[in-house]
Amino acid sequence: MNQTLETTPAQRDAVTDADVTLIVGLEVHVQLDTQSKLFCNCSTAYGADANTQTCPVCTGMPGTLPVINERALELAIKTGLALNCKIANYTKWDRKNYFYPDLPKGYQISQFDKPICGEGHLTISDAKAAFETRDIQIERAHLEEDAGKSIHDETGAKKPSKIDLNRTGTPLLEIVTKPDLRSAEEAKAFLTELKLILTYIDVSDCNMQEGSLRCDGNVNLHINVDGQKIATPIVEVKNLNSFRAAERAIAYEAARQLRVWKKDGLGIADAPKQTRGWDDANQKTTKSREKEDAADYRYFPDPDLIAVETTDQEINAIAATIEYLPAKLRTELMEDYSLEAYDTEVIVSQGIGVVKYYKTVADFLTKSASGLKSPGKTASNWVAQEVLRYLNEQNCEIGDYPVSGGQLGELLGRIAKGDFDQTRGKDVLAQMLENGANLEAAVEKLGIKTVDAGEVEALCQQIIEENQGVIEQIKGGKVQAVGSLIGKAKKLNPNINPNLVKETILKQIGI
Amino acid sequence: MQIEQLSVAELVEHIGKGDLSAAQCTEHFLGQIRDKNDDNGAFLAQCDQEAADAAKQIDASIAAGKSLGPLAGLPVAVKDGICTAGVTTTAGSKMLSKFVPPYDATIVSRLKDAGAIVIGKTNMDEFAMGSSNENSAFHPAKNPWNHDHVPGGSSGGSATAVAARMAPVAIGSDTGGSIRQPASFCGITGLKPTYGRVSRYGLIAFASSLDQIGPMTRSAEDCALVMQTLAGHDKKDSTSAPVDVADYMAALNKPLAGLKIGICKQHFEEGLGDEVRAKVNEAIDVLKSLGASTAEIELPYTQYGIAAYYVIAPCEASSNLSRFDGVRYTNRAAAEGLEEMYSKTRAEFFGEEVKKRILLGTHALSSGYYDAYYLKASKVRRMIKNDYDKAFESVDLILGPTVPTTAFKFNQHAADPLAMYLADVYTVAANLSGVPALSIPCGFDSAGLPIGLQLQARRFDEATLLQTAHQYQTQTDWHQRSPQS
Numbered sequence: 001m002n003q004t005l006e007t008t009p010a011q012r013d014a015v016t017d018a019d020v021t022l023i024v025g026l027e028v029h030v031q032l033d034t035q036s037k038l039f040c041n042c043s044t045a046y047g048a049d050a051n052t053q054t055c056p057v058c059t060g061m062p063g064t065l066p067v068i069n070e071r072a073l074e075l076a077i078k079t080g081l082a083l084n085c086k087i088a089n090y091t092k093w094d095r096k097n098y099f100y101p102d103l104p105k106g107y108q109i110s111q112f113d114k115p116i117c118g119e120g121h122l123t124i125s126d127a128k129a130a131f132e133t134r135d136i137q138i139e140r141a142h143l144e145e146d147a148g149k150s151i152h153d154e155t156g157a158k159k160p161s162k163i164d165l166n167r168t169g170t171p172l173l174e175i176v177t178k179p180d181l182r183s184a185e186e187a188k189a190f191l192t193e194l195k196l197i198l199t200y201i202d203v204s205d206c207n208m209q210e211g212s213l214r215c216d217g218n219v220n221l222h223i224n225v226d227g228q229k230i231a232t233p234i235v236e237v238k239n240l241n242s243f244r245a246a247e248r249a250i251a252y253e254a255a256r257q258l259r260v261w262k263k264d265g266l267g268i269a270d271a272p273k274q275t276r277g278w279d280d281a282n283q284k285t286t287k288s289r290e291k292e293d294a295a296d297y298r299y300f301p302d303p304d305l306i307a308v309e310t311t312d313q314e315i316n317a318i319a320a321t322i323e324y325l326p327a328k329l330r331t332e333l334m335e336d337y338s339l340e341a342y343d344t345e346v347i348v349s350q351g352i353g354v355v356k357y358y359k360t361v362a363d364f365l366t367k368s369a370s371g372l373k374s375p376g377k378t379a380s381n382w383v384a385q386e387v388l389r390y391l392n393e394q395n396c397e398i399g400d401y402p403v404s405g406g407q408l409g410e411l412l413g414r415i416a417k418g419d420f421d422q423t424r425g426k427d428v429l430a431q432m433l434e435n436g437a438n439l440e441a442a443v444e445k446l447g448i449k450t451v452d453a454g455e456v457e458a459l460c461q462q463i464i465e466e467n468q469g470v471i472e473q474i475k476g477g478k479v480q481a482v483g484s485l486i487g488k489a490k491k492l493n494p495n496i497n498p499n500l501v502k503e504t505i506l507k508q509i510g511i
Numbered sequence: 512m513q514i515e516q517l518s519v520a521e522l523v524e525h526i527g528k529g530d531l532s533a534a535q536c537t538e539h540f541l542g543q544i545r546d547k548n549d550d551n552g553a554f555l556a557q558c559d560q561e562a563a564d565a566a567k568q569i570d571a572s573i574a575a576g577k578s579l580g581p582l583a584g585l586p587v588a589v590k591d592g593i594c595t596a597g598v599t600t601t602a603g604s605k606m607l608s609k610f611v612p613p614y615d616a617t618i619v620s621r622l623k624d625a626g627a628i629v630i631g632k633t634n635m636d637e638f639a640m641g642s643s644n645e646n647s648a649f650h651p652a653k654n655p656w657n658h659d660h661v662p663g664g665s666s667g668g669s670a671t672a673v674a675a676r677m678a679p680v681a682i683g684s685d686t687g688g689s690i691r692q693p694a695s696f697c698g699i700t701g702l703k704p705t706y707g708r709v710s711r712y713g714l715i716a717f718a719s720s721l722d723q724i725g726p727m728t729r730s731a732e733d734c735a736l737v738m739q740t741l742a743g744h745d746k747k748d749s750t751s752a753p754v755d756v757a758d759y760m761a762a763l764n765k766p767l768a769g770l771k772i773g774i775c776k777q778h779f780e781e782g783l784g785d786e787v788r789a790k791v792n793e794a795i796d797v798l799k800s801l802g803a804s805t806a807e808i809e810l811p812y813t814q815y816g817i818a819a820y821y822v823i824a825p826c827e828a829s830s831n832l833s834r835f836d837g838v839r840y841t842n843r844a845a846a847e848g849l850e851e852m853y854s855k856t857r858a859e860f861f862g863e864e865v866k867k868r869i870l871l872g873t874h875a876l877s878s879g880y881y882d883a884y885y886l887k888a889s890k891v892r893r894m895i896k897n898d899y900d901k902a903f904e905s906v907d908l909i910l911g912p913t914v915p916t917t918a919f920k921f922n923q924h925a926a927d928p929l930a931m932y933l934a935d936v937y938t939v940a941a942n943l944s945g946v947p948a949l950s951i952p953c954g955f956d957s958a959g960l961p962i963g964l965q966l967q968a969r970r971f972d973e974a975t976l977l978q979t980a981h982q983y984q985t986q987t988d989w990h991q992r993s994p995q996s
Contacts, residue, residue, distance in 0.1 A: 056614050060834045062607065062715040063594045063616060065748050095830050097876070099853055106833020163838070298876035300885055303720035303827055305749050 005228050005267070012225070012262045019224040022254045023231075024187050024217055025139075025179035026246075028194060029172045030204045031146070031212040032075040037169035038145045039066030039109065044171075046210045050164040058169035060104030065304050068093075072171035073308065075203040076116045076143050077318045079173055082201045082325060083138055083194075085120030087315045092307040097298040102148035102163050110174075112299040114307075115142035117173075122197070123327060124189040127345040136190050137178040146170040167211075173203075179218065184254070188247040191215060192349075195243075196326050200352055208241055215240040219253045220268065223261065232257045233271035237285055239278050249278040253285055324352050337362055337376030346384045353398035357405045358383045364409025369416035378412055386429060403432050407439050414439075420448050421498055451496050459496065460504040463488055471509055482506065514539045515676035516993070519585060519733040522679055526569070526584035533569035533584030533628065537562045540586040540630055543677045551653045553662075553671035555591045556599055556632040562586070565628040582740055583626030588678035590669050591632040592639055593724065594713040595619055602715040603635040603665075605648045606835045606842060606860040616713020617745045618682065618724050625740040633681055634668025637862045638832065639689055639717040641665050642934045645921060646864045654696060655994040656960050660918040663693030663934075665717075669727045670697035674994055680737050681727045686717045687820050688914075688938025690725050691950035695913035695963025698952040700734050700980065700990060701727040703938075705970045706945035707752035710745030716831040718824035719750075721942040730990050731951065731980035735759035738973060754971050762974035763981040768802030770979065773906030775810050778937055784916045790954035790962045791912045797986050798910070798979065808902045808909065812894040813940040817932060819895070820939040822875050822888035829872030832865070896944040903969045908979060911937055913950040913963035941967050949976045952989040961989070 037044055040057035057064045080087050094112035118140055125133035148168040153159035175194070181187045195213060198204045206213045217240060221232045237253055240246040253276070260266075276285040326348050333344045333355075347358045362379035365372065372378065387401060387408070394400070408429070415425040424446075431442035451459075463485050464471055473481045482502050489501045514536060517525070525531035541559055548554050569584045589595060592602040594612035596619075601607045619629065636646035644651040644667030652668040654660040655675040662671040666683030670693035673681045683690040685703035694701025702725045709724045716722060726737040742756045774795070779788060795805060837843035837856030844855035861869070875884035902909060914934055924931035941948035946967050953964035964983075968976045984990050 056612075059839065061612065061614075061840065062600070062602070062610070062834070063612070063711075063713040064614075065712050065750075067747060067749050097830050097833060099833065099836060101836075101838045101849065104834060104839065106836060107830050296878045298830070298873065298878075298881075300826060300830070300876055300881070303718075303750070304716075 005225065005230055007225055007230065007265050009265075012265055015223055015225060015258075015262070020254075020258060021222040021224075022182055022184075022219070022250070023179045023222055024181035024184075024219050024250055026177045026181065026187060026190060027216045027218070028175045028191070029214040030079070030175065030198060030206070032072050032079075032171040032173055033202070033204050034069055034071045034075065034171055036069055038069050038072050038143070038171040039169055042169065046207075048166055050162070051166060053166040054168070058104070059165055060106070066109060066302075068305065068308070069171060072143060073116065073310075074318055075171075076141065076173050077310070077315060078201055078322060079175075079198065079203050080117030080120065080141055081315070081319050082197050082322055083117070083120040083122055083141065083175070085138060085141060086118035087310065088114060088116055088118060089311065090114060090307060090309055091116045093302040093305040094299045095302045096144075098295065100147065100150075101161070102150045102165070102168070104148070104165060104168060108145060108147060109302055109305070110144035111142035115140045116308075117141035122190065122193060124186060124193055126185070126189060127341045131183065131186055131189070136180045136186075139176045139178050141173055141175040144172050144174060146172050184247045184251040187217065187250050188243050191243045191246055193326070196349060196351075200324050200326055201322050211241075215246055217246060217250055217253075219250055219257070221254065221257050221261070223258075231268040232261050233266060233268050234273045235285075236273060236275045237278055238275060238288065241280075245278050245280055248283060249285055252283065256285065324355070329355050333358075333376075337380075338374055339376050339380055343377070343380045343384065346388075347380060350388065350398070354383065354388070357387070357398050357401070360405025361409045361412065364406055365412045365416065368410065368413030372416045378416070379409070382408065382412060386426070390433065402436055403429065407432065410439055414443075418497055418500070419450055420495065424448060424494075448495050451493060455493070456496065456500055456504055457508075459489060459492055460501060460508055462492075464505060464508060474506075474511065475509060479506075479511070515543060515679075517679070518730060519582075519679055519728065519736045523582060523585055523736075527573065527579055529573055533566040533573070534563065536584055537566040537586050537628055537630060540678055543675075544631055544672075547675055547677055551655055551658065551671050551675055552634055552650045553652045553668045553675060553677055554588070554631040555601060555603070555634050555647075555649060555668065558595075558598055558629055558631055561598065562628050562630045565623070569626055569628070580624060580626030582622065582737070585627045585680065586630040586678055587622055587627045587737075588631050588633050588669060588672045588681040589619060589629055590666050590681070590683050591635055592665075592684055592715045592717075593619060593682060594715065595629060595632065598629070598632065600632065600715070601648075602639070603637040603647045603649065604860065604862065604865070607715075607840075608648075608842060610840050612713070614713065616724075617710035617747060618741050619713065621740050621743075622682075627680075627740070630678060631672075633666070633672050636665035636667070637865050638715065638828070639665040639684060639686055639722075640828070640864050640868055642688070642692055642931055643919070643921070643924070644668065644693075646862055648862050651921065654918045654960070656698065656918070657958070659920055660960060661696065661921055663696035663914075663918060665689040665693075666701075666727065667693045670694055670699055670701070673697070673699045673727050673729060676993060679728070680733060682724060682741075683727045684714055684717075684722055684724045685938075685942065686721045686723075686824060687942050688935045690727060691913050691938050691948060691963070691965060692934060694727055694950040695952075695965075696918035696961065698955075698961030698963075698989065698992065698994075699727055699729055700731050700949065700951045701725065702734050702738060702949045702973065702976065703941060703947060704738070704742065704973055705752070705947040706942070707750055708754075708947065708971060708973065709741045710743075710748040710751045712745055712747040716827075718827040719831060720827060721820075721824060723942070731949075731977050731984050732760075732763060734949070735763055735977045735981070738977070742973070752971070757974040759974055759977050762978045765978050766802060767798065767979060767982050770798075770803040770908065770975075771906040772798060772803050772805045773808035773902055773909045774805050775808050775813075775902075775909060775911055777810065777814060778911035782915050782933065782936065783912060784956075786956040787912050787915065787917065787962050791910075791964055794953040794964045794983065795910065797983055801982050801986065803979075805910075806906055808906055810895070810898040810902060810909075810940065812891060812898050815891045816895060816940040816943055817936055819888040819891040819943060820935065821871070821932060822884045823892065823943070825868040825872030826876050826885050827872070829869045829876065832861075832869055835861070892943045895940055899940075899944045899946055899967075907968065907972075907975055909967040911965050913937060913965040917956045917958070917960035917962055937965060946970055947973045947976055949980055951980045951983065952992075953983075953987070954989055955992075
């Protein structure tokens with residue numbers, strides 16, 4: 001890489017998108033789901049009245065001392081293991097010193113040179129194959145305490161700022177990637193997969209509205225100019241508080257940096273690292289008010305805390321608590337249930353509850369309707385369409401879904417056996433959802449009865465006689481006209497199997 | 512009964528038996544404070560009401576025949592850098608002149624649980640930074656043996672209080688000698704325990720990796736009794752050690768036969784006053800007469816102790832004192848805007864020495880200097896610790912002077928702060944290495960000022976320190992002498 005290469009405006013104008021590589025690294029702050037704060041016993045619950053979840057320790061009163069929350073350490077290790085990180089047998093605490101009113105001690109307890117989690121990786125892929133499956137390298141993940149919240153007067157009336165220290169001391173795991181992402185889509189995929197993993201291993205609620213998952217991105221471009229690679233100044237984009245914001249901010253920043261470089265030609269060595277914020281309302285990044293000079297945090301080991309030593313046995317014990325990871329489940333659904341990548345993603349992205357539900361349905365169906373060509377696919381269709389739609393509409397979790405996986409499996413088995421058709425099956429399901437009825441009760445309530453062969457013959461005979469015009473059309477080659485007859489048959493007997501009606505009519509008129 | 516001359520054991524016994532009520536005892540010492548404090552400035556606050564209430568409770572318990580704590584009714588003075596619930600705790604600084612903690616330091620809770628009664632808060636150098644008490648933001652305490660001389664620091668108020676019989680016991684804290692040096696200057700017994708032996712929770716931090724709370728008393732026996740209550744693991748302090756506490760009282764009367772005392776040649780070289788040297792040598796003879804033997808030892812890296820200390824302590828202090836920013840419980844200077852509030856508050860309410868050390872520490876930790884200062888000092892610290900580990904392979908104790916001189920006069924070192932820093936030359940190594948160390952009086956100089964003897968032991972071996980000091984005090988009466996004022 002040539003950091004000082006001077007370019008002419010003409011050279012820069014000649015650069016096309018093909019010459020530009022986007023370089024993105026992410027820093028993700030995850031709030032670990034502990035009952036109490038990282039260094040005191042205060043609650044971490046969100047939404048309490050300001051400054052009601054504080055104590056002398058987290059408000060930094062003189063003489064108070066921090067004591068590590070072991071649970072936070074466990075969750076950090078669990079996360080590291082799920083991200084394939086090397087877990088440190090020796091980790092320590094450092095102070096990051098800076099003044100701000102929502103930082104009561106004047107320093108943040110963090111980890112500088114001995115983070116709890118070392119290098120690891122996370123695999124991203126795209127079900128629609130927009131980019132190739134690959135491993136994104138993780139640099140490290142370290143534990144730290146959150147700061148409080150400053151509420152500044154934005155009315156222009158210059159009212160005093162307010163500080164809420166409820167959040168102060170909440171455990172955060174900062175996950176830092178290497179500058180390994182090459183597009184905004186990849187960044188979004190990384191965040192999506194990361195959130196999914198965190199949810200599967202149950203270390204964070206990942207609620208972005210409540211700040212449980214926060215993301216900053218470091219973005220610049222590598223530009224190929226006549227065979228020489230030039231890097232643009234690195235910009236840290238803050239305030240990426242949704243995945244869509246992250247994707248758009250990175251895309252915006254890529255375009256902006258190329259535009260700026262084409263104008264001024266400044267490289268990474270010519271300008272300091274800049275901080276910009278994502279303005280979601282105006283869909284652009286804006287320069288932050290922060291000072292440009294590199295902050296000196298004067299890190300040094302926190303003398304109030306002792307280093308933490310973790311044995312391999314302890315790490316293995318935590319590893320044993322990881323039951324499910326999305327990547328493994330994807331393989332299982334594709335190999336054991338013969339699902340396509342897209343269908344797999346629909347199920348797996350919903351979390352472990354839906355995956356377990358799906359497997360119950362599919363397993364039941366496989367057992368009860370052995371002749372069915374692809375029970376896995378049938379089950380996924382029903383779960384993806386019927387079950388997920390209901391969860392969406394009712395805004396509830398799979399645990400709240402009124403019909404058990406076993407019952408849904410049984411219902412699908414009845415459809416497969418031809419007891420009633422799919423449309424009727426949906427009526428049955430609706431009945432079960434609405435009245436909490438079990439399968440048999442719902443079937444009975446809807447008056448669904450198996451229609452015997454003699455009845456079908458008689459009913460078809462009647463329809464043929466009453467609809468000679470249509471029959472002529474069919475005989476004349478317009479076979480699809482039989483559809484209207486099926487409708488009539490269903491009116492006469494809603495329990496009748498439409499496929500059987502079609503077969504019988506065609507047979508009776510000799511086609 | 513001359514109440515103020517009674518030992519801790521005697522006071523507790525009299526109170527327990529009922530021939531001296533806790534109320535009488537408390538009022539007696541509060542009276543001593545009222546009589547003397549205007550002259551010697553040992554106390555920053557008196558807890559008349561709280562102490563009287565606590566005494567009444569003890570007396571009620573005695574009347575009801577309830578079982579009593581080991582220190583029931585014992586008046587205790589507490590250094591003002593240690594938090595006391597509901598009682599202003601200033602750490603000798605204007606920054607905290609209105610700070611009333613909502614919590615007791617762990618050692619204050621332990622003392623109260625043992626039945627002790629906090630009678631007042633003692634004077635100190637601001638945030639424990641100083642060796643003379645001249646850095647108290649309010650007024651300096653004075654040496655009871657001669658008011659023209661400093662009592663030492665930073666726990667100068669505590670030392671003055673005990674020497675002047677204003678309290679039978681005072682609690683101090685020691686970061687580089689802040690218990691032992693004033694104990695030496697005031698002719699009392701002061702123990703800096705092993706790092707981690709006593710909880711630091713509630714001690715307003717100066718340098719967290721060096722700070723340790725300890726008792727300041729007239730005799731080693733008093734010290735042992737109080738230490739028994741102070742020592743022990745505290746789950747609120749991660750650096751407090753989960754190590755069993757020895758029976759200090761039981762250790763006192765063991766004979767010294769077989770005890771190996773190490774003498775470090777460097778402690779007797781240039782800079783040591785002749786009178787101090789002579790008295791320390793006499794003390795060695797006393798201990799030998801009790802059956803101890805001596806051996807010469809080397810502590811080669813301790814010569815860099817002062818240098819390492821004056822890097823590490825300010826580094827930690829610069830960070831520890833960041834919380835005093837005008838936002839919450841401190842005083843706040845009138846200002847427009849955030850940065851001005853910070854700078855004006857800290858400029859106005861911190862004293863000169865504190866500001867000097869914050870600047871030193873901030874500089875030493877900054878990018879580009881960290882390796883040359885903090886990291887190097889930390890390495891020196893490890894070497895010093897290694898020196899001690901090696902020495903304690905062959906000896907049980909290390910003996911020497913506590914301070915090179917006796918108490919100096921006020922303003923004597925005003926023009927040369929480095930000379931003042933050298934007052935810590937024999938004491939800082941115990942903080943850097945974490946070993947326990949104690950100072951006991953071993954004589955007086957020709958001006959009538961006390962001389963101190965320092966004993967250092969293996970980590971967590973306070974028992975041997977107290978045993979040796981007690982055995983020495985069975986043969987000498989330096990610790991029983993009281994100043995005229």
